[in-house]
Amino acid sequence: MRRFAVAASLFCGVLFAAGKYPDIVGKPAPELLSAKWLNVPKHKQKKMSLKALRGRVVILVFLREGSEACDKAGPRLATIPERFRGKPLTFIIVTRDREGEIKRYLKRHKLTSVP
Known part of the structure; x- marks a missing residue:
């Protein structure tokens, strides 16, 4: 039951967010902006882009050190x-x-x- 509630909440959140920004839904994602890239050689950092x-398989992870959920993940x-x-x-990350x-x-x- 708890999984269903979490899944339903996430689904509703995605629907709400998509309605809030209709001008970007279905459009190409903006380029990646980063204050710092870890584990990327300096000569390749400027080349880091969606292109x-x-x-590649890209795993996007939202992380906060000390978060119980992040520690479990x-x-x-x-x-x-x-x-x-x-x-x-x-x-x-x-x-x-x-x-x-x-x-x-x-x-x-x-x-x-x-990486």
């Missing part, structure tokens, strides 16, 4: 590279946390393969 990710995130073995995979906090999170959950 560069075309054909860590072990599950660690299984994703194995599930997509042989396919080009990119994780994009969206966060407001400091770089050191994110690196600790990745290390604590053994997410060494997160």
Whole structure:
């Protein structure tokens, strides 16, 4: 029952958001803007774009260090590279946390393969 309630809430939220921004629904996504890219060589950082990710499996993760839900998700995130073995995979982590906090999170959950 709880899963249904969560799924229904998410579905309603998506419907509400789509109605609020009808001018962007169905349009190409805007380019990625980042204050900092982790695990991307400096010479490739300016080339990071949606176009560069075309054909890759992209996992978008919204993360906040110290969040109980994010801590529970860590072990599950660690299984994703194995599930997509042989396919080009990119994780994009969206966060407001400091770089050191994110690196600790990745290390604590053994997410060494997160690019």
